[in-house]
Amino acid sequence: MVDQWTLPEIDLALCTRCGQCVAQCPTQAVEMQATGPVIVRPADCTYCTTCEAVCPVGAITCAFEIAWDKSAF
Amino acid sequence: MSDRPPAHVDHDSQLFASRSESTLSAGALTCMANIVVPRAYPAETVIVVEGEPCEAAYFIVEGNVEVYRMSFQGRQQVLVRLGPGQAFNTVPLFQVNGCNHASAIAHTDVTLYALRKEDFPRALRDCPDLALVILQDFANRLAHLTDLVEDLALRxxxxxxxxxxxxxxxxxxxxxxxxxxxxxxxxxxxxxxxxxxxxxxxxxxxxxxxxxxxxxxxxxxxxxxxxx
Known part of the structure; x- marks a missing residue:
């Protein structure tokens, strides 16, 4: 079951704090904090995967379940 | 990587069991138990590196392994994802000075049995069923790779x-x-x-x-x- 607030996963151990995810997020849902990037406005995150695509070290993961639409059955 | 206590291969191990038409006889399994070496790898560990001299073939007991090729530009093509009962890196065992044809990485935590290259002739001699099981694995792999070529070339x-x-x-x-x-x-x-x-x-x-x-x-x- 997918949570309404499924969000990109950020691996702070890999993150270099380059700020690309913050700069490229189309909805400004991510902010750089002392510990690293944090999705501070989860409701604004559309799971567009831009942050995953621009992260130069693969620290952000946006994974998808693949399933049938249950209403189709 | 960690070597575990002496191998114990039995019918519960799933070794050679799934997705194969035949399984090893009880006698052959006992024989194999004296030859293979159990190994455990955490997820994301590279088990085999393409181009390196072959040290062993591996049989998956638990977990999943991805077999892949990597281009010089770093682009990866996954050839197959394997699970319990399936084998990888078997081809170079049959080649003189064989090198690993592809890399393999633990997709999850995995437990494997390693059949070392130097032990392979003895394994075939002592466990003739093994040759048939490996040939069936080759046949399945060839069919899979033929489908993969069709997909990549024609779709x-x-x-x-x-x-x-x-x-x-x-x-x-x-x-x-x-x-x-x-x-x-x-x-x-x-x-x-x-x-x-x-x-x-x-x-x-x-x-x-x-x-x-x-x-x-x-x-x-x-x-x-x-x-x-």
Whole structure:
């Protein structure tokens, strides 16, 4: 079951704090904090995967379940 | 990597059991127990590196392993994802000075039995059933690779993606999540193409993208797309 607030996963151990995810997020849902990037406005995150695509070290993961639409059955 | 206590291979081990027409006899399993070496690897550990001299073939007891080739530019093509009962790196055992044909990485935590190259002649001599099991594994692998060549050479990325989505949605009860990079590595393309193809399938109402979820909407249209 997918949570309404499924969000990109950020691996702070890999993150270099380059700020690309913050700069490229189309909805400004991510902010750089002392510990690293944090999705501070989860409701604004559309799971567009831009942050995953621009992260130069693969620290952000946006994974998808693949399933049938249950209403189709 | 860690070597575990002496090997104990029995019918419960699933070794050679799944996806194979034949299994080893009880006698052969006992014989193999004295030859193979149990090994455990945590997820994400590279077990075999393409081009390195072959040290062993491996039989999966628990977990999943991905076998892949990597280009000089760092682009990855996953050849196959294997599970319990399946083997990898068996080809170079039959070659003089054989090198590993592909790399293999632990997709999950895995337990394997390693059959060292220097022990292979003895294993074949002492366990004649083993040759048949390995030949059947080769046959299955050849059929799989032939299908993969057809997919890569003759199908569009959209077609391959549609087929992949159908396979995943129709597959096992165990839910597996995929990133777009992982899909690209399986389908012989790049992330950008996966993103574009997902958007195209979405625009044509074959799928819907939710947060963390690709929802398949139109089976007939996806099946037609998978033929392209």
């Amino acid at each position: 569009s990325v959209r077609g391959r993606l549609a087929q992949f989505l159908l396979q995943q949605a129709n597959g096992s009860a165990v839910t597996q999540k995929w990133t777009q990079d992982e899909m690209a590595a399986h389908l012989g393309t790049v992330r950008d193409m996966i993103g574009r193809s997902l958007r195209a399938l979405t625009n044509e109402r074959m799928i819907k993208l939710d947060r963390g979820r690709i929802v398949l909407l139109d089976r007939a249209a996806l099946e037609a797309e998978a033929q392209n």
